[in-house]
Amino acid sequence: MKVVLQNLTKKFPNRNRKAAGDVIAVNDFTFEIPDGKLVGLLGPSGCGKSTTLFMICGLQEPTAGKIFFGDDDVTALPPEKRGVGVVFQNYALYPHLTVKQNIIFPLQNLKGADKLSKAQMEEKAYEAAKLVQIEELMERKPGELSGGQQQRVAIARAMVKMPKVLLLDEPLSNLDARLRLQTREEIRRIQRETGITTVFVTHDQEEAMSISDIIVVMKDGVVQQTGRPQDVYDNPANLFVAKFLGTPPINVFEGTVRNGRLYIGDADVLAVQGISDQEVTVGIRPEGFILDENGPLACRLSGVEVMGRDISVVSMNEFSVNPTVRSIIDAENQVNTACDTVRFSLKPNKVLLFTKDTEQRIYVS
Amino acid sequence: MQKNNLKGWLYLLPAILFLGFFMVYPLIDVFVYSFEEGYNFASQTYFDIGTYNFSYVLHDTYFLQALKNTFLMVVITVPISTGIALLISVGLSSIKPLRNLFQTIYFLPYVTNTLAVGLVFMILFKKTAYTNGLVNLIINWFGGESIDFIDGPYWAKMFVMCFYIIWVVMPFKILLLTSALSSVNQNYYNAARVDGTSAFRIFRRITLPMISPTIFYLIITGFIGAFKEYSDAVALFGTDLNAAQMNTMVGYVYDMLYGDSGGYPSYASAAAIILFVIVLTITCINLLIGRKHTYY
Numbered sequence: 001m002k003v004v005l006q007n008l009t010k011k012f013p014n015r016n017r018k019a020a021g022d023v024i025a026v027n028d029f030t031f032e033i034p035d036g037k038l039v040g041l042l043g044p045s046g047c048g049k050s051t052t053l054f055m056i057c058g059l060q061e062p063t064a065g066k067i068f069f070g071d072d073d074v075t076a077l078p079p080e081k082r083g084v085g086v087v088f089q090n091y092a093l094y095p096h097l098t099v100k101q102n103i104i105f106p107l108q109n110l111k112g113a114d115k116l117s118k119a120q121m122e123e124k125a126y127e128a129a130k131l132v133q134i135e136e137l138m139e140r141k142p143g144e145l146s147g148g149q150q151q152r153v154a155i156a157r158a159m160v161k162m163p164k165v166l167l168l169d170e171p172l173s174n175l176d177a178r179l180r181l182q183t184r185e186e187i188r189r190i191q192r193e194t195g196i197t198t199v200f201v202t203h204d205q206e207e208a209m210s211i212s213d214i215i216v217v218m219k220d221g222v223v224q225q226t227g228r229p230q231d232v233y234d235n236p237a238n239l240f241v242a243k244f245l246g247t248p249p250i251n252v253f254e255g256t257v258r259n260g261r262l263y264i265g266d267a268d269v270l271a272v273q274g275i276s277d278q279e280v281t282v283g284i285r286p287e288g289f290i291l292d293e294n295g296p297l298a299c300r301l302s303g304v305e306v307m308g309r310d311i312s313v314v315s316m317n318e319f320s321v322n323p324t325v326r327s328i329i330d331a332e333n334q335v336n337t338a339c340d341t342v343r344f345s346l347k348p349n350k351v352l353l354f355t356k357d358t359e360q361r362i363y364v365s
Numbered sequence: 366m367q368k369n370n371l372k373g374w375l376y377l378l379p380a381i382l383f384l385g386f387f388m389v390y391p392l393i394d395v396f397v398y399s400f401e402e403g404y405n406f407a408s409q410t411y412f413d414i415g416t417y418n419f420s421y422v423l424h425d426t427y428f429l430q431a432l433k434n435t436f437l438m439v440v441i442t443v444p445i446s447t448g449i450a451l452l453i454s455v456g457l458s459s460i461k462p463l464r465n466l467f468q469t470i471y472f473l474p475y476v477t478n479t480l481a482v483g484l485v486f487m488i489l490f491k492k493t494a495y496t497n498g499l500v501n502l503i504i505n506w507f508g509g510e511s512i513d514f515i516d517g518p519y520w521a522k523m524f525v526m527c528f529y530i531i532w533v534v535m536p537f538k539i540l541l542l543t544s545a546l547s548s549v550n551q552n553y554y555n556a557a558r559v560d561g562t563s564a565f566r567i568f569r570r571i572t573l574p575m576i577s578p579t580i581f582y583l584i585i586t587g588f589i590g591a592f593k594e595y596s597d598a599v600a601l602f603g604t605d606l607n608a609a610q611m612n613t614m615v616g617y618v619y620d621m622l623y624g625d626s627g628g629y630p631s632y633a634s635a636a637a638i639i640l641f642v643i644v645l646t647i648t649c650i651n652l653l654i655g656r657k658h659t660y661y
Contacts, residue, residue, distance in 0.1 A: 059555055080561025092552035096574040096660035105570075106560035161560075 001070050001164040001197050003033040003056065008065035010051050010221075025051040027221040029065070033214070036195045038188065040208035040229075043218035044244070049201045050089075050169055052218075056199060057084045057167050069164060080109070082165075085158030085196075089170040091150050093142040093157070100138040103128055103157050110161075128156040131190060148179045155190065166191070168200035172207055184211050205245050209233065217241050234349075239359035242283045242352055248312070248328070250352070252321040255282035262353070265319045267296045270346055272353065272364050280362060281321075281354040288350025289313070289327035291335065295345035299325055304335050311335060315342055398634035406630060418635035427607050428636060431617040437523060438530060438613070439591040446531040447583055450538035455568070457539070458546045468543065475536035482533065483600045490514040490525050515602065522602065522611055529597055534590065538583050545579035546572070577659045585651050592644050595619065614640045 008029040011022035026048040033039050041049040054060040056067060058079035066075045074082050093102050103125040107116055116124070129135045132152040142150055151171065158166060171187060172180045188211040191198045202208050208215045209229040217224045217232065217240075225237040236242035242250050256263045258277050262270040289297075291313075299315035302324065306312075313327045313335060327344065329335075335342065353362040398404060399418055401411040422428050457467055474482065490498045492513050501511045512518070514525045549572060557567045573580075595615035598606055606612035607620065614636065621633035 057559055059558065079559045084559060086556065086559045088552050088556060090550075090552060092550070092556040094553060094571060094574075096577075097570075105557075105562075109561045109563070109566065157556075 002035045003165055003197060003199070004066075004068040005029050005031045005033075005052075005056070006066040006068070008052065008055060008067065009063050010048070010055060010060065011063045024221050026055070026062075029221075029223055031216060031223065031226060033197060033199060036197055037213040038191045038198045038200070038211060040212035040215045041199060041201045041218065042205060042208040042215050042244070043203065043224075045203055047218040048221040049203075049218050051221075053167050053169055053199060053201050056165070057086050058082050083161070083163050084165045084167055085161065085163035087151075087154045087158045087166075087168045087171055089173060091142075091154040091174075093150055093153055095142050098139055098141055099129075099134065099145070099153050100125055102142065102153060103138075103160050106157060106161050124160055125156075128160040131159060131193065132156045132186070147175050148183055151175065151183055152186070155187070159190070159194070159196075162194075163196065166196045166198040168198065170201055170203070172202065172204070180207070187211060206247060209245065217244060219244075235361075236283075236352065237361055239281060239283065239354045239361075242354070242361075246285060248286050248326045250283045250285055251325045251327070253282040253284065253317065254319045254321065255280050255353075257353075262351070264297060264317070267298065269296045270348060270351055275353070275362055275364065279356045281356055281359065283352040283354065284346060285350040285352075286312075286326050286328040288347045289329060289344040290347060291329055291333045292343055292345040295343040297344045297346065298341050299344070300340060301335075301337065301342045304337055306331065313342060395634045395637055398630055399638045401631055404631045406628065411631075418631045419639070422632055422635045422639065425632075427612060427620075428614075428617050430607070430610060431612040431614050434523070434526075434611060435592060435594065435614045438527060438594055439588060441523075441527045442530045442534070442591050443584060443587040445527075446534050447538060447580065447587060449531070450535050450542055450583070451580070453535075454539050454542035454546055455572075457543050468539075471539050472536045474532060475540070479596075479600060482529075486525070486529060486601065492516070516609075519610055522609065525601060526598060526611060529601060530591065530594065533597065534587065538587075541579050541583060542576065545576040549575045574660045581651075581655045581659045585648060585655070588647055588651065589644055592640065592647075 008026055009024070010026040011024050014021060014023055029048075029052060041052060043049050051060060055062050058074070058077060058081075062075065066073055068074065069082065079086075094105065097105065100122075104121050107121045107124060110116060125138075126135065129138060132155050134149060134152045134156065137145060137149060137153070142153065145153065151174070155168075155171075158168075168187070172183055175183055184207055187198075187200070200212075212229055214226060215229050215232055216226045219240050225232050225241045232241065233245050236245065239252070243252070253264050255269075256277075256279050257272055257275050260271060260273055260275070261268050262272045262280070262282065264282060297317070299317045301313070301315050303314040304311060305314065309331055310328045311331050311333065313329060315325050315327070316323070317325050348364075353364065354360060355362055400414050400416070402415055402417045403412040405411070453471060457464060457471070460467070488498065489500050492498060492501070492511075492515065496502070497505075497511045498514065500514065505511060512521050514521045553571050553575070554567065557571055562570070593615050594613045598611050598613055598616060602609040602611045604624075606616045612620070618633045618636045618640070621629045621636060
């Protein structure tokens with residue numbers, strides 16, 4: 001089931017009554033989620049990603065715009081008629097019911113022709129439990145489960161009615177680092193096995209990049225960029241997206257373009273064809289640096305961190321916007337830590353240019 | 366360690382002394398009195414030790430009347446007041462406009478002076494030379510006969526009594542229940558809504574279990590409170606409750622000690638012990654049932 005969002009807008013009345021105007025949580029969101037894909041809504045907190053999710057599931061009503069499931073307009077439908085399954089941030093498992101009762105709960109709401117017999121409900125519950133591998137926990141109460149197990153129960157409960165769309169609100173934020181890694185693979189597997197169109201919300205770019213088919217990067221209620229994770233990473237549309245994606249984050253410099261050459265300070269670092277002379281903001285991915293004794297970019301070396309496979313070189317440059325420049329190079333390279341300065345040459349496809357004022361991307365032809 | 370222990374006891378000493386002197390000792394004393402037959406305050410003597418006091422009390426028609434009254438009050442007021450309080454609280458928490466106003470209105474009886482409350486009930490029910498009371502006015506309106514609620518038939522007096530108790534205990538229950546309702550995480554309701562749960566089922570399967578500890582607390586304290594009912598009866602029917610057929614168990618104990626027929630501490634103690642045993646039994650039963658149906 002594909003999900004189409006058309007000019008979706010949500011405004012909240014301002015809490016502070018003296019301040020004029022509404023708070024715009026989501027602004028003119030238009031996007032089509034293809035059938036059977038896993039989509040990550042990504043952005044810093046307060047960017048409207050959860051509001052978008054709640055509008056898709058029907059718990060919040062859009063101020064303007066339309067939502068389609070397939071070809072059906074569901075904008076006015078209440079949540080229960082949309083056929084969505086939702087996993088809430090803190091799971092919202094009913095603490096007084098056992099795992100089995102929790103999973104069966106949605107089935108017991110079915111009425112009329114959809115009504116199931118007790119045996120059928122049990123069977124479906126066990127199917128869902130099997131999918132998330134919690135069959136042996138069915139008689140326990142949520143309070144007796146670990147965070148990861150609760151998460152699975154919440155997913156099973158959302159899946160038991162075989163929803164057309166599965167929505168996950170920050171599904172991993174309550175888990176510790178190791179469990180997070182495990183659970184995100186689990187979500188990926190479940191999504192692949194069932195082929196349910198899935199939307200999940202996260203503020204963790206690594207999480208979104210690692211399991212999504214498509215990511216949607218949002219900021220202040222406005223969609224910044226959508227696309228395959230790798231494409232968005234390689235070709236960010238603006239400085240915000242470039243900064244938001246990638247760990248360690250992108251290095252940002254003040255730069256100038258003169259006569260088809262890019263200068264950082266006085267250093268002539270790269271040829272940039274077809275860009276008029278102007279001041280620019282330069283983003284260089286950590287992996288875009290090459291150690292080179294004769295390289296154009298000189299930085300003051302402040303430390304080297306060996307991380308096994310890679311070396312992370314921490315250095316300083318007066319034109320860097322951040323206090324330090326972090327570059328990642330292959331561990332086979334030797335860094336002479338006795339030296340004060342370290343010189344780099346740059347990989348052209350890892351250097352991204354942005355206009356100074358609007359921070360939009362300038363594409364090198 | 367030993368020294369710390371001593372210090373701990375030292376800190377507890379004032380409270381232990383105070384409670385021991387004013388609570389534990391009298392309790393034991395009451396227990397002892399209840400078995401001393403024909404105890405005399407003035408001479409501090411008694412004839413014999415035995416169970417005659419209990420036998421006397423249990424055969425006293427006034428006591429049996431008080432027992433019946435108290436039981437009726439408990440059985441009528443506790444479920445009704447808790448039920449209505451629950452209804453009102455659910456209503457209060459589901460409305461948005463004027464919610465604070467309504468909450469204040471419902472809480473007013475709690476902070477209102479007992480005498481003022483008594484006055485209100487006078488206006489409602491009391492027959493005077495000038496009027497039959499507001500309620501009778503309404504009954505007349507619908508073509509009914511006037512009823513004397515204060516000096517009339519037993520059922521009418523019991524009705525006024527229960528009405529009064531329910532009205533007095535309601536605010537506190539509403540206060541506790543609304544706060545319990547508002548502390549239920551909104552996420553549970555969201556989850557239930559997404560699953561298409563009907564409002565009734567949400568209430569029965571989610572809201573009720575979530576606030577069950579509060580309901581349970583209210584039922585237990587309600588039972589105990591209703592068993593100890595006395596002052597409200599006096600406020601409505603005056604001090605001679607036996608004549609009004611509206612005595613309660615605590616009232617009986619009081620009468621035995623200080624009333625016109627007073628001066629019988631042994632009978633009073635026996636009655637108090639019987640009341641204690643009844644309250645203890647009912648509370649134990651409550652706890653046993655509650656354990657099954659309460660979720661913490």
